[in-house]
Amino acid sequence: xxxxxxxxxxxxxxxxxxxxxxxxxxxxxxxxxxxxxxxxxxxxxxxxxxxxxxxxxxxxxxxxxxxxxxxxxxxxxxxxxxxxxxxxxxxxxxxxxxxxxxxxxxxxxxxxxxxxxxxxxxxxxxxxxxxxxxxxxxxxxxxxxxxxxxxxxxxxxxxxxxxxxxxxxxxxxxxxxxxxxxxxxxxxxxxxxxxxxxxxxxxxxxxxxxxxxxxxxxxxxxxxxxxxxxxxxxxxxxxxxxxxxxxxxxxxxxxxxxxxxxxxxxxxxxxxxxxxxxxxxxxxxxxxxxxxxxxxxxxxxxxxxxxxxxxxxxxxxxxxxxxxxxxxxxxxxxxxxxxxxxxxxxxxxxxxxxxxxxxxxxxxxxxxxxxxxxxxxxxxxxxxxxxxxxxxxxxxxxxxxxxxxxxxxxxxxxxxxxxxxxxxxxxxxxxxxxxxxxxxxxxxxxxxxxxx
Numbered sequence: 001x002x003x004x005x006x007x008x009x010x011x012x013x014x015x016x017x018x019x020x021x022x023x024x025x026x027x028x029x030x031x032x033x034x035x036x037x038x039x040x041x042x043x044x045x046x047x048x049x050x051x052x053x054x055x056x057x058x059x060x061x062x063x064x065x066x067x068x069x070x071x072x073x074x075x076x077x078x079x080x081x082x083x084x085x086x087x088x089x090x091x092x093x094x095x096x097x098x099x100x101x102x103x104x105x106x107x108x109x110x111x112x113x114x115x116x117x118x119x120x121x122x123x124x125x126x127x128x129x130x131x132x133x134x135x136x137x138x139x140x141x142x143x144x145x146x147x148x149x150x151x152x153x154x155x156x157x158x159x160x161x162x163x164x165x166x167x168x169x170x171x172x173x174x175x176x177x178x179x180x181x182x183x184x185x186x187x188x189x190x191x192x193x194x195x196x197x198x199x200x201x202x203x204x205x206x207x208x209x210x211x212x213x214x215x216x217x218x219x220x221x222x223x224x225x226x227x228x229x230x231x232x233x234x235x236x237x238x239x240x241x242x243x244x245x246x247x248x249x250x251x252x253x254x255x256x257x258x259x260x261x262x263x264x265x266x267x268x269x270x271x272x273x274x275x276x277x278x279x280x281x282x283x284x285x286x287x288x289x290x291x292x293x294x295x296x297x298x299x300x301x302x303x304x305x306x307x308x309x310x311x312x313x314x315x316x317x318x319x320x321x322x323x324x325x326x327x328x329x330x331x332x333x334x335x336x337x338x339x340x341x342x343x344x345x346x347x348x349x350x351x352x353x354x355x356x357x358x359x360x361x362x363x364x365x366x367x368x369x370x371x372x373x374x375x376x377x378x379x380x381x382x383x384x385x386x387x388x389x390x391x392x393x394x395x396x397x398x399x400x401x402x403x404x405x406x407x408x409x410x411x412x413x414x415x416x417x418x419x420x421x422x423x424x425x426x427x428x429x430x431x432x433x434x435x436x437x438x439x440x441x442x443x444x445x446x447x448x449x450x451x452x
């Protein structure tokens with residue numbers, strides 16, 4: 001029996017309602033899955049950041065001695081600090097000052113530290129116990145004491161409160177980063193040194209203080225407690241300056257030419273394809289290129305920020321070009337047509353109308369590309385920036401490390417229970433720099449954003 005018109009209409013309505021209900025269920029399911037994916041990603045990122053902060057933040061505070069030290073004139077037998085006399089040439093003064101520095105280096109500064117420790121422990125230390133006593137302090141603190149005296153020789157004959165870093169093993173022991181119930185044979189410190197460390201900590205001679213050494217010192221192998229990020233930070237800073245000075249102008253200029261002026265032919269198609277391919281090339285390939293061209297062929301200095309900056313520039317260029325072209329494409333054709341319609345030339349149209357509007361996107365892409373380059377490690381390893389350099393570079397031509405490479409080196413250090421936290425602290429410093437660059441990109445985008 002055939003259906004009436006009303007029945008067919010009701011049937012169609014029921015079919016449509018079922019179809020709509022099914023589509024709505026699928027849409028709601030997709031929204032829930034998307035929300036779950038976003039929440040999962042945010043949760044994982046939060047866990048990552050929380051684990052880094054939990055491990056790294058304690059490393060910003062380090063076990064430090066606060067004790068009275070007597071600058072004994074019988075030990076420090078030095079002439080007065082040289083002052084430049086009238087009529088004396090600079091070379092003559094430098095010679096006298098160098099001789100005074102040499103004499104200061106020959107003073108037995110360790111004996112002054114030993115005596116200060118004895119006074120605080122209120123014990124007579126036997127010669128056989130000196131090794132255990134000196135294990136309390138970082139090994140290069142005698143040089144810190146020497147430098148303090150050379151800066152202010154007026155402390156001679158006075159008792160002055162000094163700050164000195166405890167050794168890495170004492171820092172680990174005080175913070176509880178090692179199991180105290182382990183047998184003596186498995187402990188990093190002798191039983192006597194551990195007892196002295198606990199005594200001085202209970203008396204307030206050893207306290208956890210903010211570690212300026214982490215930021216002001218260079219890396220150190222002889223004194224792990226004094227190892228810092230100053231050299232790696234300056235190396236990364238020089239590299240980022242080179243990357244910004246080279247990659248941003250070259251990348252933006254290339255993108256403007258390809259998008260606004262280049263003819264659309266086979267050659268430009270090949271160039272565009274290669275730029276897109278270069279953006280996907282693994283960073284280690286750029287390291288191989290830098291090692292073979294910049295170091296092997298051009299003879300530039302090994303492990304210098306100059307070479308690192310050039311390598312990272314090559315790696316960043318495709319990202320900046322692609323981001324700039326995307327920003328230029330987002331400008332409505334009406335802007336160009338209006339400018340040309342009132343008599344502006346092609347160059348005036350691009351530089352007076354198109355670029356100012358595209359500037360927020362260009363700046364964002366450029367800064368994000370530079371921030372990505374800041375965290376690269378593989379290409380820097382191949383140009384030798386993993387070499388140990390015990391000085392802070394003053395120019396891009398001097399050897400140095402970089403922050404990501406320093407993190408890599410500290411993570412592999414054999415003193416794991418000390419450098420594990422220090423590695424996380426270095427990661428926090430690197431993340432702070434990258435987040436600062438990202439925040440700068442957002443601020444510049446808001447500042448230069450133009451509505452059309």
